[in-house]
Amino acid sequence: MPELPEVQSVVTGLNKILPNKTIKSVEVFWQKTIATPAVETFQKKLTGLKIKEVARRAKFIVMTFESGEILLTHLRMSGQFSWHQELPSENAKHLRVRFLFTDNSVLDFMDTRKFARMYLFQNLKEAEEKALYKLGAEPLEIKALEFREIFRAKKGNIKGNLLRQDLVSGVGNIYADESLFLAKIHPTSLTHKIPKAKFTELHQVLQGILRKAIKRNGTTVNTFLNINGEAGGFRDELQVYKQEKAACPNCGNLIQKIRLGSRGTHFCATCQKKYL
DNA sequence: AAAGTAGCCTGGAAGC
DNA sequence: TGCTTCCAGGCTACTT
Numbered sequence: 001m002p003e004l005p006e007v008q009s010v011v012t013g014l015n016k017i018l019p020n021k022t023i024k025s026v027e028v029f030w031q032k033t034i035a036t037p038a039v040e041t042f043q044k045k046l047t048g049l050k051i052k053e054v055a056r057r058a059k060f061i062v063m064t065f066e067s068g069e070i071l072l073t074h075l076r077m078s079g080q081f082s083w084h085q086e087l088p089s090e091n092a093k094h095l096r097v098r099f100l101f102t103d104n105s106v107l108d109f110m111d112t113r114k115f116a117r118m119y120l121f122q123n124l125k126e127a128e129e130k131a132l133y134k135l136g137a138e139p140l141e142i143k144a145l146e147f148r149e150i151f152r153a154k155k156g157n158i159k160g161n162l163l164r165q166d167l168v169s170g171v172g173n174i175y176a177d178e179s180l181f182l183a184k185i186h187p188t189s190l191t192h193k194i195p196k197a198k199f200t201e202l203h204q205v206l207q208g209i210l211r212k213a214i215k216r217n218g219t220t221v222n223t224f225l226n227i228n229g230e231a232g233g234f235r236d237e238l239q240v241y242k243q244e245k246a247a248c249p250n251c252g253n254l255i256q257k258i259r260l261g262s263r264g265t266h267f268c269a270t271c272q273k274k275y276l
Numbered sequence: 277a278a279a280g281t282a283g284c285c286t287g288g289a290a291g292c
Numbered sequence: 293t294g295c296t297t298c299c300a301g302g303c304t305a306c307t308t
Binding site: 115 | 280281287
Binding site for chain 3: 074
C-alpha cells in the first residue's frame, strides 16, 4: 500500500525520466481512473503538453507541465507506473492509462484494484482549491510543537487520528502502526489523554521511520513496486505490521492484531501503553 | 460534530 | 480438489 515513502520512491524515479518529455497521446483503458475532467477532455488537454517536473504532496504524485497544468495521481492501493523506452509488445495486466511521448517512449499506469485516480487541473491554484486543500501538514516538515498542537485536543483514538490526512498527511496503516510501536503508545489510546512528551517522541520516531523508509525505497507488502519494478526494502524492518503471532522484538510477547476503525491494527500489548 | 460504515475493486488466502 | 467466503485498505459519501 503506497504511503508517503512509497509515493516518494515513485516520484523520485519519475522525475529522473519525465521532465522535458512531450505527450503525443493518451490512451485510457479504464474510464473511472480519470476522476476529472471527462476522459475525452483529459486526453485532448494533455496532448502536446511538456512535462516540467514531478513532485509529491502527501500521497499525491504532482506532475507539473511547462504551461502550468497540473496532473495529480493518487495510487490508492495498487496504482503503479512503468516507463518504457518504446511501446511494449503486449499490454501489461491491469493497464489502465497509457501516456505516449513524442520521443516514442511510453509511461504505463497499471492498477489492479481500480481504486487509483488521476485529476487534471488548469493550474496549481485550481489543484489546491479542488483537491489539495484538505491536506494537513507534511509529517517530515512539521515541527514537534506544531505536531503536538494538532493532535493534543483531538477526540478519538490516536491510530485513527494519525491516519487522518487533514491533520498530518501521508501516513497510512503501516507507518501508523510502526510509529506507535516505536513510541510505545497503544493504538487505542485516547488522543487527548496522551502526555505532551509522548507526542514529541511520536513526532520524532515518525520522522525517523519515514526517512528510513524513503532510503529503503519504501515498504512492499503485497504488490508495491517503484517505476523500475523494484520492491521496497523496508519490509525487512517492520516491527509489528503484518507480524501478528510473531514475537515482539522488545519483550518477546506475541504481537497482536485487532480491528480498529475497520483497519487491521498491530501492536504489542506489553510494550505499548494505553492512555485512557 | 464526530464516529461508524458501505462502497469502490481484485486476487490471494482461508475455510469447507 | 474445487468451490465459496473473507480480507487487504485509502478515501469518499452517507448515516447515526
